[in-house]
Amino acid sequence: MAKISPLSRFWGLLKIYKPEIRQIYFYGVLIGLVNLSLPLGIQAIISYLQTGELSSSWVILVGIVLMGIAVSGTFQVMQLRIVENIQQNIFARSSMEFAFRLPRINVQQLDKIHAPELVNRFFDTLTIQKGLPKILIDFSLASFQIIFGMLLLAIYSPYFIVLGLFLLLVLWLMVKFTGPQGLKTSISESKYKYQLVHWLEELGRTQRSFKVSSKTNFHLRKADDITLDYLKHRESHFKVLLLQFKSFVSFKVLIAAGLLILGGILVYQQQLNIGQFVAAEIVIILIINSVEKLLRVLDSIYDVLTAFDKIGFVTDMNLDQNGGKKTVTPEQASTIALTKVNFSYPDNKGKVLKDLTLSIPSQSRVIFRGKSGGGKSTLLQVIAGILPVSSGDILLNGVPYHNYDKESFNSNVGLVFESNQIFEGTIKENITLGREVDENYFKEILDALEISDYIGQQADGVETLMDSGGRRTPRSIGQKILIARAICHQPGLLLLENPLQNIPKEETHAIIDYLTDPKHNWTLVVIADDDYWVEKSTQVITL
Structure with a gap:
């Protein structure tokens, strides 16, 4: 331009x-x-x-x-x-x-x-x-x-x-x-x-x-x-x-x-x-x-x-294109299919993903594993629709990504990345991002992620103000809040990158059990090295 x-x-x-x-x-x-x-x-x-x-x-x-x-x-x-x-x-x-x-x-x-x-x-x-x-x-x-x-x-x-x-x-x-x-x-x-x-x-x-x-x-x-x-x-x-x-x-x-x-x-x-x-x-x-x-x-x-x-x-910076008009059915577990997908970053001659083909069935629990630099994080962002593929096809529920309305697509995805995403706002604002969440489900999430006791100790409860980056908040609590944010709207596709890295080992199994519980109607894709994730998974993909 x-x-x-x-x-x-x-x-x-x-x-x-x-x-x-x-x-x-x-x-x-x-x-x-x-x-x-x-x-x-x-x-x-x-x-x-x-x-x-x-x-x-x-x-x-x-x-x-x-x-x-x-x-x-x-x-x-x-x-x-x-x-x-x-x-x-x-x-x-x-x-x-x-x-x-x-x-x-x-x-x-x-x-x-x-x-x-x-x-x-x-x-x-x-x-x-x-x-x-x-x-x-x-x-x-x-x-x-x-x-x-x-x-x-x-x-x-x-x-x-x-x-x-x-x-x-x-x-x-x-x-x-x-x-x-x-x-x-x-x-x-x-x-x-x-x-x-x-x-x-x-x-x-x-x-x-x-x-x-x-x-x-x-x-x-x-x-x-x-x-x-x-x-x-x-x-x-x-x-x-x-x-x-x-x-x-x-x-x-x-x-x-x-x-x-x-x-x-x-x-x-x-x-x-x-x-x-x-x-x-x-x-x-x-x-x-x-x-x-x-x-x-x-x-x-x-x-x-x-x-x-x-x-x-x-x-003047280019914005994400809205795409098509097709909408995603709310709270429907997603199926993902990649066919000969290639991806490389700008000004980088090498391909991070090369002719990648894989299929992720609906309501499956998938673990990505592999050595550092193998493209796990990039693949997660490609599946999330954040990074556009250089070539190849990527489908959600059998429909190409570009046919979906962008807002409808994003509302169906829950994300947790390694980068700190806590902003200055209340605990509730950091979890809901302004979305309407059922009170009973909201309380269930807080109990399952073991945040309720911490919130109960705060004078203002869920209205307690958090610093930018969660500066004065325990890292484990900050990480749990990010997980709560990803699942509070009951997405059809849940993508997690090392979601339990700051959480004590004795608490991780209960959280993994909750996230992989079949009662949740979402398709779960996780980047993690914990062997317990593998035990609870339905599919392991090594990159």
């Missing part, structure tokens, strides 16, 4: 909020027009003052100018309210996008990526939130201010039209030729920012290992290397900003010189009066201030576009 440019992503976001942005620009145009009341009002006031008489007209003009300032401020408040609504919506939209996508990202896409590190990119949503007001309000307001200011000056003299068009051309050329380099260096800088954050997270995750080896200072040297790379690319980005700043300073001098000289000549030639000249000077100051505002916004534009690039890295 072709990479989408950050600018295209930005325009895509703006399309979502077309009505709101139209309102912002409408108010921006009104603000730009109302702001012209200041120089025009002052011009008229000076004309009255030159008469030497204080009249009611002078008071009215002062009131009009003050009212213009108040109305302009009111419109800006309205703009802020609209932008705040957009910011809140962007945050909510981004949070739901990440929450929806992360569990559904194709596993092979994450083969060489640490998935939690991807989540750091969510914080670029905050960058977009902060930068958007500057782009939608400050940038647009400054642009309208320059355009309307030039139009007003053009009314005073047609010479200002030529000068204005020339200055706008110079401004456009500066952005066109320095902008792409600024975006490129901003993205490069951001890359090392994320590398550093990831390394610091690794230090936090393996804190005890580095605590006993801190004398080597390896953790400091690695952090220092990444920081140096970041600073080098940060300096490259700053050089682009510095070039743009110098160009804008020259541009400001050019604007001031051109407009002042031209205005002075027109006054000497009596084509402008003093009041018009003062008004023109005020407009010139407004234009110069608007150019400075554009310069300040430019860095925010780079940050926002870079944020879109980083978030796009996650949102």
Whole structure:
């Protein structure tokens, strides 16, 4: 899939909020027009003052100018309210996008990526939130201010039209030729920012290992290397900003010189009066201030576009395909058939599974055994539908996997993998994952897995909060909770990878008896070395 440019992503976001942005620009145009009341009002006031008489007209003009300032401020408040609504919506939209996508990202896409590190990119949503007001309000307001200011000056003299068009051309050329380099260096800088954050997270995750080896200072040297790379690319980005700043300073001098000289000549030639000249000077100051505002916004534009690039890295990842429309009959024991199945990981020339053919009957109790690296874990994930086969056929109840609705298929599978899958939530949430579970069956599971006594000792029972990774929970309890999660919805296919590795030996037989009991209408596939599993099995497959 072709990479989408950050600018295209930005325009895509703006399309979502077309009505709101139209309102912002409408108010921006009104603000730009109302702001012209200041120089025009002052011009008229000076004309009255030159008469030497204080009249009611002078008071009215002062009131009009003050009212213009108040109305302009009111419109800006309205703009802020609209932008705040957009910011809140962007945050909510981004949070739901990440929450929806992360569990559904194709596993092979994450083969060489640490998935939690991807989540750091969510914080670029905050960058977009902060930068958007500057782009939608400050940038647009400054642009309208320059355009309307030039139009007003053009009314005073047609010479200002030529000068204005020339200055706008110079401004456009500066952005066109320095902008792409600024975006490129901003993205490069951001890359090392994320590398550093990831390394610091690794230090936090393996804190005890580095605590006993801190004398080597390896953790400091690695952090220092990444920081140096970041600073080098940060300096490259700053050089682009510095070039743009110098160009804008020259541009400001050019604007001031051109407009002042031209205005002075027109006054000497009596084509402008003093009041018009003062008004023109005020407009010139407004234009110069608007150019400075554009310069300040430019860095925010780079940050926002870079944020879109980083978030796009996650949102562009391929998701699991939903497959067909066929559904799995709930609580029906599954039959599995593999015919000449081949599987290899990306960028790996060797095949982990090669021409594998096997059949697993309904309600059987199957044990996978074999040496380490023989493909047991991979085969379990293939059967679970997590890893797609390179070639060959794999059937569930006589139907190819790809013909099933993905959600229906997943709801029929119970899984336990060696990796720790405890998340921060209550014991009940960690078991049910939000699924409706019959209370009597739930209690049966807790008793059979011998978790009830532990839960009874907790002040909040099943509502006791568990730490991420089960940090303060006994390992055996954490492992039993994972088993309970796999069986609480009474799946038709139960896949377990070394499910009893942290559970005391004296408790394992009772759990094996429960899981292999014929009363459970599931097909059980287990990776295990315990000989008691073999005794209770109906089939042993050695890889």
